[in-house]
Amino acid sequence: xxxxALFGPPGAGKGTQSALLIxxxxxxxxxxxxxxxQEISEGSDLGKKASDIINRGQLVSDEMIVELIEKRIMxxxxxxxxxxxxxxxxxxxxxxxxxxxxxxxTSLACMxxxxxxxxxxxxxxxxxxxxSGRSDDTAEVIELRLEEYENKTKPVIxxxxxxxxxxxxxxxxxxxxxxxxxxxxxxxxxxxxxxxLVLTGAPGSGKGTQGRLLAEKYNLYYISTxxxxxxxxxxxxxxxxxxxxxxxxxxxxxDEIVIKLIEREIQQHNNxxxxxxxxxxxxxxxxxxxxxxxxxxxxxxxxxxxxxxxxLESVKxxxxxxxxxxxxxxxxxxxxxxxxxxxxxxxxxxxxNFYDKQNKFASVDAIGDEKSVFDRLCxxxxxxxxxxx
Numbered sequence: 001x002x003x004x005a006l007f008g009p010p011g012a013g014k015g016t017q018s019a020l021l022i023x024x025x026x027x028x029x030x031x032x033x034x035x036x037x038q039e040i041s042e043g044s045d046l047g048k049k050a051s052d053i054i055n056r057g058q059l060v061s062d063e064m065i066v067e068l069i070e071k072r073i074m075x076x077x078x079x080x081x082x083x084x085x086x087x088x089x090x091x092x093x094x095x096x097x098x099x100x101x102x103x104x105x106t107s108l109a110c111m112x113x114x115x116x117x118x119x120x121x122x123x124x125x126x127x128x129x130x131x132s133g134r135s136d137d138t139a140e141v142i143e144l145r146l147e148e149y150e151n152k153t154k155p156v157i158x159x160x161x162x163x164x165x166x167x168x169x170x171x172x173x174x175x176x177x178x179x180x181x182x183x184x185x186x187x188x189x190x191x192x193x194x195x196x197l198v199l200t201g202a203p204g205s206g207k208g209t210q211g212r213l214l215a216e217k218y219n220l221y222y223i224s225t226x227x228x229x230x231x232x233x234x235x236x237x238x239x240x241x242x243x244x245x246x247x248x249x250x251x252x253x254x255d256e257i258v259i260k261l262i263e264r265e266i267q268q269h270n271n272x273x274x275x276x277x278x279x280x281x282x283x284x285x286x287x288x289x290x291x292x293x294x295x296x297x298x299x300x301x302x303x304x305x306x307x308x309x310x311x312l313e314s315v316k317x318x319x320x321x322x323x324x325x326x327x328x329x330x331x332x333x334x335x336x337x338x339x340x341x342x343x344x345x346x347x348x349x350x351x352x353n354f355y356d357k358q359n360k361f362a363s364v365d366a367i368g369d370e371k372s373v374f375d376r377l378c379x380x381x382x383x384x385x386x387x388x389x
Contacts (some may be wrong), residue, residue, distance in 0.1 A: 114171030201307030
């Protein structure tokens with residue numbers, strides 16, 4: 001998800017630019033001002049309380065804001081992202097937003113701050129007051145609102161500067177020019193957003209071959225739990241000795257062991273543009289674990305693609321691999337192959353359902369030559385990348 005906070009003092013042009021940004025990036029728009037005005041127009045209890053506060057040029061309580069925004073955020077789950085206009089306005093609200101977005105397993109990509117001189121702001125707001133009919137567009141209230149901004153809202157800048165997510169934007173000039181500056185900044189930010197791909201599918205569906213090709217084409221780092229485990233076995237490490245018997249039986253290695261290997265790989269290669277995960281997660285529990293590992297690096301799983309191959313085709317491919325130098329210990333017999341396929345259908349198919357519920361899943365036909373399958377995969381991956389970036 002692309003989540004952006006559009007920041008700036010009253011009169012900076014946030015509403016005008018928001019309309020352009022949500023159209024370009026297909027975002028859900030959340031304006032605390034609009035939400036509050038809706039409550040006021042409906043005459044709700046919350047609206048009546050907020051009306052008195054707003055008319056005095058003061059900020060409404062965090063409790064009111066959270067109640068409104070949380071409902072709207074939950075309604076927007078599964079879309080391209082959210083554009084926040086007028087939130088967060090205080091340091092406390094910045095922390096609140098972190099928690100609210102965490103519920104969606106996402107975070108704020110950047111805070112764009114429209115910078116406009118005070119004299120220009122006053123002039124714009126007084127001009128707007130002639131036609132807006134808004135009670136807060138009077139000279140007296142304007143001064144109070146700007147003072148509120150200076151005293152309470154500026155510390156939010158430091159919060160996002162520390163996280164390297166604060167981007168000042170010159171808000172003076174024609175509307176199209178200011179919009180161009182905003183869009184260019186967002187596009188630069190998106191280039192730094194990791195794309196993390198989970199490649200799943202039954203044993204023999206071609207995940208290893210296709211995973212390496214995808215990593216090379218999209219400049220991602222390929223992580224295969226099977227390869228990492230075989231490396232430990234070959235090096236005769238203590239971990240390798242422990243997992244050898246488990247792998248020979250075609251069983252799944254314990255989560256504790258896999259986590260150590262995956263975490264080590266992510267930490268050693270955290271300067272990349274993202275990862276291709278092959279062979280992990282194999283269970284829904286591991287899917288939660290992967291989210292936790294990536295969350296520590298302010299990232300998440302971007303998309304999951306399943307290579308869909310019929311059971312008989314998988315058996316055929318694995319049986320043929322058993323006759324080559326690439327044979328695995330668990331390719332030795334038909335019984336072992338069937339056992340692995342049963343493990344997949346019992347434990348791993350649900351991983352696809354896990355990501356499908358988040359609108360992060362696609363299934364690709366794994367039958368055909370290497371290039372045909374790869375082309376189908378790329379089509380799905382590139383569509384997901386466009387949605388994210």
